[in-house]
Amino acid sequence: MSKIRPSKGAPYARILGVGGYRPTRVVPNEVILETIDSSDEWIRSRSGIETRHWASDEETVAAMSIEASGKAIADAGISAEQIGGVIVSTVSHFKQTPAVATEIADKLGTNKAAAFDISAGCAGFAYGLTLAKGMIVEGSAEYVLVIGVERLSDLTDLEDRATAFLFGDGAGAVVVGPAQEPAIGPTVWGSEGDKSEAIKQTTPWTDYRDGEVAKFPAITQEGQAVFRWAVFEMAKVAKQALDAAGISPEDLDVFIPHQANERIIDSMVKTLKLPEHVTVARDVRTTGNTSAASIPLAMERLLATGEAKSGDTALVIGFGAGLVYAATVVTLP
Amino acid sequence: MAATQEEIVAGLADIVNEIAGIPVEDVQLDKSFTDDLDVDSLSMVEVVVAAEERFDVKIPDEDVKNLKTVGDATEYILKHQG
Numbered sequence: 223m224s225k226i227r228p229s230k231g232a233p234y235a236r237i238l239g240v241g242g243y244r245p246t247r248v249v250p251n252e253v254i255l256e257t258i259d260s261s262d263e264w265i266r267s268r269s270g271i272e273t274r275h276w277a278s279d280e281e282t283v284a285a286m287s288i289e290a291s292g293k294a295i296a297d298a299g300i301s302a303e304q305i306g307g308v309i310v311s312t313v314s315h316f317k318q319t320p321a322v323a324t325e326i327a328d329k330l331g332t333n334k335a336a337a338f339d340i341s342a343g344c345a346g347f348a349y350g351l352t353l354a355k356g357m358i359v360e361g362s363a364e365y366v367l368v369i370g371v372e373r374l375s376d377l378t379d380l381e382d383r384a385t386a387f388l389f390g391d392g393a394g395a396v397v398v399g400p401a402q403e404p405a406i407g408p409t410v411w412g413s414e415g416d417k418s419e420a421i422k423q424t425t426p427w428t429d430y431r432d433g434e435v436a437k438f439p440a441i442t443q444e445g446q447a448v449f450r451w452a453v454f455e456m457a458k459v460a461k462q463a464l465d466a467a468g469i470s471p472e473d474l475d476v477f478i479p480h481q482a483n484e485r486i487i488d489s490m491v492k493t494l495k496l497p498e499h500v501t502v503a504r505d506v507r508t509t510g511n512t513s514a515a516s517i518p519l520a521m522e523r524l525l526a527t528g529e530a531k532s533g534d535t536a537l538v539i540g541f542g543a544g545l546v547y548a549a550t551v552v553t554l555p
Numbered sequence: 556m557a558a559t560q561e562e563i564v565a566g567l568a569d570i571v572n573e574i575a576g577i578p579v580e581d582v583q584l585d586k587s588f589t590d591d592l593d594v595d596s597l598s599m600v601e602v603v604v605a606a607e608e609r610f611d612v613k614i615p616d617e618d619v620k621n622l623k624t625v626g627d628a629t630e631y632i633l634k635h636q637g
Contacts, residue, residue: 445597446596450604
């Protein structure tokens with residue numbers, strides 16, 4: 223039997239740079255109230271959301287990704303040619319094939335980087351980060367771009383009072399590269415397909431095409447069931463990720479949960495008994511829930527405002543439709 | 556040992572006080588969680604989870620919507636507690 227030479231990767235991986243793109247149009251709750259019977263006070267008290275961004279026709283999934291990625295690449299201090307992998311997590315790119323990652327890799331000027339899309343809902347960024355770390359440590363890429371991007375306004379039922387106010391658009395990206403010290407902890411992740419009804423697209427595209435449903439598909443969710451799962455089950459997952467990384471809550475500087483809803487964030491913080499000194503991302507207030515984009519967007523904002531700083535230890539956790547989840551501890555770029 | 560009705564109401568009062576800041580004496584059998592006690596649908600989930608732990612009972616999501624008053628919740632816990 224011939225001997226196959228093994229690949230040789232970096233000892234560890236870390237996030238080297240982060241970038242975000244929020245669409246130009248800011249949408250306040252007043253606009254949402256044009257199509258649902260609710261109030262600004264109700265929306266704020268149930269979700270913490272004051273405004274969200276909605277993309278224009280020009281702010282496509284690819285265009286927003288390229289903007290966010292350009293910033294992440296500059297922040298990492300590398301050039302696009304050095305990137306060997308582009309992973310895009312999205313559920314709102316409406317052209318199934320080819321993967322939008324290939325267009326992004328090309329337009330950024332990478333040198334034929336491996337490029338593919340993944341679908342893991344609001345856990346997509348943390349899934350992508352885990353794949354990127356594996357690629358770097360295994361040796362199939364030196365630098366990997368992980369992008370979370372959504373145009374959820376295209377998948378929002380503006381007449382559904384439970385979700386019309388929730389979703390926003392945007393892109394967040396990180397560059398992951400080699401490191402001499404561990405800077406991305408073990409990932410605790412999984413799926414619970416038996417709970418697939420909790421968050422889902424209302425109908426398959428084909429039902430809409432065939433005229434079986436009159437309404438364009440949208441994302442719908444069972445609010446109480448999702449809240450219970452997100453707060454109490456995900457707090458356990460977050461705790462497992464801390465334990466796996468050997469980080470105590472006292473050691474933690476920053477908590478960046480998926481920006482689903484501020485009430486979920488508040489309850490998670492309470493359930494996890496995070497110490498006062500831990501900075502908690504609350505980007506949902508002005509960005510809404512941007513699914514796969516929410517964690518890198520929140521990370522970028524915390525670093526930009528100085529609420530968090532390079533070298534801080536941060537717990538990130540994504541959770542959403544599937545249901546799927548992934549949590550890990552990272553050193554901030 | 557199973558909790559009595561009085562113990563359950565007192566326990567729920569503590570929980571509602573902790574979650575919604577409502578004085579314990581306001582938590583009475585005939586009070587509606589939403590209308591009288593400022594417990595919205597999401598806080599209700601927190602109340603339910605705290606009650607599950609305190610009274611060793613499982614309250615599935617599909618049953619939560621039927622628990623409109625403190626009396627409804629008390630009766631449910633009395634019937635289902637372990």
